[in-house]
Amino acid sequence: MVTPLALLQESLGALVDTREASLEEARADRSGHSAPGRPLAVVHAERVEHVQETLRIATATRTPVVVRGAGTGLAGAANAGTGEIVLSTRRMTAIREVRPDDLLAVVEPGILNAELNAALAAHGLWWPPDPASRDISTVGGNIATGAGGLLCAKYGVVREAVLGVDLVLADGRLLHLGHRSVKGVTGLDLTSLVIGSEGTLGVVVGATLKLRRLVPGETCTVTATFPGVRSAAAASAAVTAAGVQPAIMELMDAASLTAVHALLALPAPTPGAAQLTIQTDGPAAGVEAETIAGILRAHDGVTIVSRDRDEGERLLAVRRSMHAAMAALGTTLIEDVSVPRSAMPAMFDEIARIEREYGLTIPTVAHAGDGNLHPNFIFDGPETPPNVWAAADELFRAAIALGGTLTGEHGIGVLKRRWLAAELGDDQWELQRRIAAVFDPLGILNPGKVFDPDA
Amino acid sequence: MVTPLALLQESLGALVDTREASLEEARADRSGHSAPGRPLAVVHAERVEHVQETLRIATATRTPVVVRGAGTGLAGAANAGTGEIVLSTRRMTAIREVRPDDLLAVVEPGILNAELNAALAAHGLWWPPDPASRDISTVGGNIATGAGGLLCAKYGVVREAVLGVDLVLADGRLLHLGHRSVKGVTGLDLTSLVIGSEGTLGVVVGATLKLRRLVPGETCTVTATFPGVRSAAAASAAVTAAGVQPAIMELMDAASLTAVHALLALPAPTPGAAQLTIQTDGPAAGVEAETIAGILRAHDGVTIVSRDRDEGERLLAVRRSMHAAMAALGTTLIEDVSVPRSAMPAMFDEIARIEREYGLTIPTVAHAGDGNLHPNFIFDGPETPPNVWAAADELFRAAIALGGTLTGEHGIGVLKRRWLAAELGDDQWELQRRIAAVFDPLGILNPGKVFDPDA
Numbered sequence: 001m002v003t004p005l006a007l008l009q010e011s012l013g014a015l016v017d018t019r020e021a022s023l024e025e026a027r028a029d030r031s032g033h034s035a036p037g038r039p040l041a042v043v044h045a046e047r048v049e050h051v052q053e054t055l056r057i058a059t060a061t062r063t064p065v066v067v068r069g070a071g072t073g074l075a076g077a078a079n080a081g082t083g084e085i086v087l088s089t090r091r092m093t094a095i096r097e098v099r100p101d102d103l104l105a106v107v108e109p110g111i112l113n114a115e116l117n118a119a120l121a122a123h124g125l126w127w128p129p130d131p132a133s134r135d136i137s138t139v140g141g142n143i144a145t146g147a148g149g150l151l152c153a154k155y156g157v158v159r160e161a162v163l164g165v166d167l168v169l170a171d172g173r174l175l176h177l178g179h180r181s182v183k184g185v186t187g188l189d190l191t192s193l194v195i196g197s198e199g200t201l202g203v204v205v206g207a208t209l210k211l212r213r214l215v216p217g218e219t220c221t222v223t224a225t226f227p228g229v230r231s232a233a234a235a236s237a238a239v240t241a242a243g244v245q246p247a248i249m250e251l252m253d254a255a256s257l258t259a260v261h262a263l264l265a266l267p268a269p270t271p272g273a274a275q276l277t278i279q280t281d282g283p284a285a286g287v288e289a290e291t292i293a294g295i296l297r298a299h300d301g302v303t304i305v306s307r308d309r310d311e312g313e314r315l316l317a318v319r320r321s322m323h324a325a326m327a328a329l330g331t332t333l334i335e336d337v338s339v340p341r342s343a344m345p346a347m348f349d350e351i352a353r354i355e356r357e358y359g360l361t362i363p364t365v366a367h368a369g370d371g372n373l374h375p376n377f378i379f380d381g382p383e384t385p386p387n388v389w390a391a392a393d394e395l396f397r398a399a400i401a402l403g404g405t406l407t408g409e410h411g412i413g414v415l416k417r418r419w420l421a422a423e424l425g426d427d428q429w430e431l432q433r434r435i436a437a438v439f440d441p442l443g444i445l446n447p448g449k450v451f452d453p454d455a
Numbered sequence: 456m457v458t459p460l461a462l463l464q465e466s467l468g469a470l471v472d473t474r475e476a477s478l479e480e481a482r483a484d485r486s487g488h489s490a491p492g493r494p495l496a497v498v499h500a501e502r503v504e505h506v507q508e509t510l511r512i513a514t515a516t517r518t519p520v521v522v523r524g525a526g527t528g529l530a531g532a533a534n535a536g537t538g539e540i541v542l543s544t545r546r547m548t549a550i551r552e553v554r555p556d557d558l559l560a561v562v563e564p565g566i567l568n569a570e571l572n573a574a575l576a577a578h579g580l581w582w583p584p585d586p587a588s589r590d591i592s593t594v595g596g597n598i599a600t601g602a603g604g605l606l607c608a609k610y611g612v613v614r615e616a617v618l619g620v621d622l623v624l625a626d627g628r629l630l631h632l633g634h635r636s637v638k639g640v641t642g643l644d645l646t647s648l649v650i651g652s653e654g655t656l657g658v659v660v661g662a663t664l665k666l667r668r669l670v671p672g673e674t675c676t677v678t679a680t681f682p683g684v685r686s687a688a689a690a691s692a693a694v695t696a697a698g699v700q701p702a703i704m705e706l707m708d709a710a711s712l713t714a715v716h717a718l719l720a721l722p723a724p725t726p727g728a729a730q731l732t733i734q735t736d737g738p739a740a741g742v743e744a745e746t747i748a749g750i751l752r753a754h755d756g757v758t759i760v761s762r763d764r765d766e767g768e769r770l771l772a773v774r775r776s777m778h779a780a781m782a783a784l785g786t787t788l789i790e791d792v793s794v795p796r797s798a799m800p801a802m803f804d805e806i807a808r809i810e811r812e813y814g815l816t817i818p819t820v821a822h823a824g825d826g827n828l829h830p831n832f833i834f835d836g837p838e839t840p841p842n843v844w845a846a847a848d849e850l851f852r853a854a855i856a857l858g859g860t861l862t863g864e865h866g867i868g869v870l871k872r873r874w875l876a877a878e879l880g881d882d883q884w885e886l887q888r889r890i891a892a893v894f895d896p897l898g899i900l901n902p903g904k905v906f907d908p909d910a
Contacts, residue, residue, distance in 0.1 A: 099795070099797065100696070101692065101695070101696050101796065101797040102795040102796050102797050103695075103796075104795070124698075145640060146640040146644070148638050148640075152637065152638060153637065156615075157638060159644065159647070160611075160615055169882075169886075173882055175880065175882055175883045175886070176880065176883075177883065179793075179858075179859070179860045180795045180858040180859070181793040181794055181795055181825070181826050181827070181858070181859050181860055181863065182607065182608065182793070182796070182825035182826055182827070183603050183607060183612060183793045183822075183825050183826070183827045183860075183863035183864055184793055184860040184862070184863060185600060185601040185603075185651040185860075185862050185863065185864060185865075185866055185867075186860050186861045186862050186867060186871075186875065186878050186879065187867065187875060187878075187879055187883075187884075187887050187905065188648055188651070188652055188656075188887045188890060188891070189601070189614065189647050189648060189650065189651055190648075190883070190886070190887065190890075192614070192644050192647030192648065193643055193644060193645075193647065193648050195644065196640040196643070196644055197643055201643075213698045237556065240556070240558075241555070241556050243579075243668045283738075283739060284738060338634075338636040338637070338638045338639055339636055340554070340557040340559070340635045340636055341556065341557050341558075341637070342554065342556040342557050367638075370636070370637035370638050371636050371637055371638070372636070372637070372638045403634075403635040403636070404634070404635070404636050405634045405636055405638075405639040405640075405641045406641045407639070407640050407641050408636065408638035408639060408640065409638055409640060410640075411640055412640075412641060412642065416641075420641065420642060423641050423642075424641065424642055425630065425631065427624075427628055427630055428630045428631075428632065428642075428645070429642075431624075431630070431645070431893065431894070432642050432643045432645065434893045435643060435645075435890055435893050436643070438886065438889045438890050438893060439886070450642065
């Protein structure tokens with residue numbers, strides 16, 4: 001019998017990579033989790049036909065396929081293990097079209113957000129999705145996870161920034177989903193279904209993106225220090241309730257702030273102090289920043305207001321260094337619960353309770369403008385210990401009980417499969433699994449990810 | 456054998472309506488099209504359990520069910536014929552919850568947009584979807600069609616304004632889709648899949664809506680008259696290209712303008728003249744209105760600028776009277792193609808070509824800010840004549856060729872089924888049909904709508 005690997009090599013030649021280092025790299029993402037065993041090969045697709053040919057061979061030989069971009073995921077969705085083909089779209093980086101008049105661009109999936117936005121800036125345009133990984137993550141990966149980021153409350157998430165996708169099905173057929181017009185309700189909205197489907201429905205080989213014009217005017221930055229995380233959370237809720245719309249509103253608790261200050265060799269913060277970093281932009285940026293600073297001071301915040309864009313970036317650098325600061329402490333399980341904004345103080349109370357009950361410190365940052373929290377569990381060694389999973393279990397159930405969700409922007413991947421039915425309910429879980437089977441009847445696309453009856 | 460009607464009456468008593476007038480009314484919507492034959496009964500559901508019970512009986516007896524709100528659809532999707540149960544959610548009008556702090560409301564599907572917004576105004580909030588039918592159409596109908604409206608370019612369509620839906624499946628099971636948080640990527644996005652699914656996937660019995668704060672400041676209105684529709688279309692494209700974002704930008708061609716002026720007993724417009732009506736809102740409304748007026752004048756527009764909100768409503772009333780003006784001329788087939796904004800002048804050229812080739816006048820209005828055109832075919836008698844269908848066929852194919860779509864906001868219903876595969880392609884058409892079958896394996900929900908192999 002001809003093996004899948006032999007068929008791939010015969011058909012795709014040098015695009016098929018079986019180097020030890022490549023296979024090893026494809027086992028893991030930035031979640032710290034690795035798949036068991038090693039994949040068969042990494043196929044470095046450079047054109048749509050390479051993706052189609054890989055999937056035809058995979059279907060013919062019933063070989064599982066894991067689609068992969070830059071490998072910056074935080075839920076293990078793109079980790080590949082024993083017997084799997086890794087299908088990388090990282091080399092497909094072309095910007096096929098930019099239309100300033102229609103505020104759209106057509107791109108390939110492997111381009112990085114930062115590269116795309118550098119190219120769009122020349123046209124006075126940008127694509128808003130702004131995950132913390134924007135310098136190293138791909139547009140395809142953003143679509144696969146339904147990524148969010150820092151700017152979502154004002155400028156939306158990926159789902160609001162994609163008009164259509166070209167999708168290769170498991171059997172190699174190419175579909176064009178969505179449209180180029182602003183409006184469109186022809187048939188079922190499969191574009192939205194693909195966004196956030198984490199490689200289970202097909203392979204995105206092109207995307208029509210909805211752009212915005214660069215925001216004119218200055219960017220103002222407000223930082224405020226609070227006696228504790230609860231008062232910081234209450235202050236951020238008060239900003240939202242006042243009807244001011246910051247572009248960015250980031251919250252860091254005391255443990256996060258301490259870790260980042262240590263990493264950046266800054267003076268240690270006041271013990272217990274939490275921080276909000278808020279940016280406003282657009283024509284009213286200055287007025288809004290002053291309004292916000294007033295609200296924060298009324299909530300016991302000690303504020304600094306800066307109208308300098310570079311100074312603002314330096315202030316935000318503290319928040320952007322969170323991932324590195326956590327990595328310096330040990331292995332990190334970064335969680336991603338999201339709750340209605342009014343429930344943020346209660347969610348911080350739940351985190352404090354879980355810290356006490358499990359004897360853990362759980363440094364937490366939050367996209368406070370949209371209620372998305374990233375609690376970080378830190379431990380030694382590669383495997384997440386049982387007590388951390390038990391604490392995470394309490395965290396997830398608390399978020400769901402507060403009207404929230406398991407994951408605001410990272411996805412389910414492998415790390416959150418076992419809680420999926422707790423949020424969806426068994427009936428919806430089964431319905432979703434059956435919908436995925438319509439796209440991929442043989443179950444060769446990212447098997448065991450998202451939906452796993454044994455998780 | 457016990458009939459479905461007897462089972463419904465036994466179980467739901469006085470909620471089951473078999474009056475001639477009710478059955479007759481349920482055959483038609485505002486499209487002018489009527490279903491053949493007459494439905495069995497109208498069930499006036501008042502609670503979720505009534506919907507579930509109706510669907511359990513329908514499933515047990517294999518009886519088709521047509522869900523219906525206010526009957527204002529324009530594609531025949533809610534028209535019910537021989538042997539069908541009409542399931543009306545029009546009496547389910549409760550606002551279950553309004554949360555100003557979380558900018559959300561939980562409502563039942565039968566409430567009218569206008570009623571909802573009147574109630575939300577007391578909280579300083581609104582729900583942006585703004586179809587021309589907003590005074591007479593339901594939130595459930597808006598969700599079923601994925602409605603758009605006048606304000607979409609600035610404030611988004613229904614898909615961007617719904618966080619979650621409660622859905623009763625064909626077999627009576629109740630699912631809770633989506634979430635209450637701003638962000639959420641747990642599993643597949645079934646909420647987006649249900650939006651615009653036109654009654655084929657399930658019955659929406661509740662919706663968690665994403666609200667906005669009322670826009671502060673004045674509303675300014677600019678009207679401009681142009682020598683012809685092409686210059687008006689070019690002027691509107693120039694406004695978009697200039698980076699100014701109107702709240703509303705409506706275009707009326709000469710035939711539309713003439714018909715509305717006749718209906719409202721206004722002086723006849725200059726022959727051939729087309730009109731743009733543009734509103735700006737928010738803190739910069741006045742400055743933006745002046746900028747826009749300058750652009751329009753540079754494109755041969757004769758402009759009037761008003762800063763008075765009531766005067767603005769009077770100017771917009773001309774546009775809002777379009778439907779009535781067309782109805783006064785005869786039976787109307789209102790089309791709904793949407794194209795990339797830059798293709799609008801080309802689309803008007805195509806309409807002019809079709810008018811010449813078929814000897815028709817096709818009065819056309821457009822939501823010019825988002826490239827959504829409503830060409831109106833007028834004829835005598837209840838049946839759409841073959842030459843009108845032939846002209847519509849050319850219209851649809853022209854829109855698709857320009858990178859556009861069959862329907863921007865009205866949906867496929869029965870009237871556009873036969874062009875669905877032309878836009879989706881056969882593979883995607885079949886995939887969509889199979890996805891619908893996962894929700895409704897017996898095919899009892901709105902059979903023959905949207906997907907019809909014989910259309």
